[in-house]
Amino acid sequence: MDAIVQYILDGSKIDITYIKLKNATRDSFNLSVEARVTGTGPVPAVLSPFEADLVYERGVFGKLRIPEVHTSPSGCEVNIYDQLIQILDYEAWMAFVKAIVTQDRLVLALDNGHCTVTAMRVLKGDCVYRKDVVMKGMKGPAATIKHTTAEKVYMNLFNPSPVDIDHSMSIFEIQTADGEVIAELKGDMRIARNNGEVVTNITRKADVLPTSAARYKLVGRGTDGQAWTDASIKYIEVPLTLTDQFVSFYNQSDRSENGNE
Structure with a gap:
């Protein structure tokens, strides 16, 4: 039986x-x-x-x-x-x-x-x-910049997996292919199924002039808490294409106006 x-x-x-x-x-x-x-x-x-x-x-x-x-x-x-x-x-x-x-x-x-x-x-x-x-799996997840302001970056994450992970407040860096940091992003990070929007505050690094033609990557650096998500966010390291709008905030006059010099 x-x-x-x-x-x-x-x-x-x-x-x-x-x-x-x-x-x-x-x-x-x-x-x-x-x-x-x-x-x-x-x-x-x-x-x-x-x-x-x-x-x-x-x-x-x-x-x-x-x-x-x-x-x-x-x-x-x-x-x-x-x-x-x-x-x-x-x-x-x-x-x-x-x-x-x-x-x-x-x-x-x-x-x-x-x-x-x-x-x-x-x-x-x-x-x-x-x-x-x-x-x-998420295979990334892939990230694209949707919109940029003086203070915020709006990104789309494409997640083909059925898994939704809430990382809470998280820190990312945008780096060149060689690892030079051009910006730090901080925001509430939830990787949702399918397409999800993530809104982060941005701190631009001085003395860098990125271009939309160069290669960059989005790199997870950690979270505000001491949970296992502080380690898992660091698994994210994916290519990121900068938009002309994103790059425009790095010209000298905009950095002066926004107090980033």
Whole structure:
């Protein structure tokens, strides 16, 4: 009997459509997940609530409580909101976050989830839930400058992954290809799904004259707090094209008027 219901789990597939990470501390965060489960077969089944290990590259970085799940031949939704996750393995967790930010594909594993599966009100058995979940990563995320004023820079971030990370108040630098800093940006940094706007205050460096033709990059430097996001923001280092409007604020007269000399 257990082998039959285990088959229901083994043939299933999880597609994560949304993950939100917020309220980061040194050793925890709040997690929300929206996912769709398919491939559980032609027979409806019920999975009892259970707890599963969150695993990346063999490191268990946390545990996730999964509510009761009702499967159907057409699939089912599994939604979890604002669950507090304690970080059990910091290195494994940061490796997972780095993969989310920098890679275009990664694999999260759910493991060691002991549950009971009931099918057709007759078949019932105890199973161990193990499942690899293939996810898209942010691969950057790519950044573009949308608008610039004397005091602020408005940027768009393109995030193709389902992951939304709230870094809170963060510091960035705009650097040349050789690492020379031409500006410091500071603002509330949330990397949202799809396209998201980030508004930052800008402090321009004196004695530099950037051009829109040269190559530059946006580099994360840290956050105001002492959470794990202070490290994860530093994974961001992406090409950035300066607009003519951005460059125009570096001429001598504008720097004098804005007190940046």
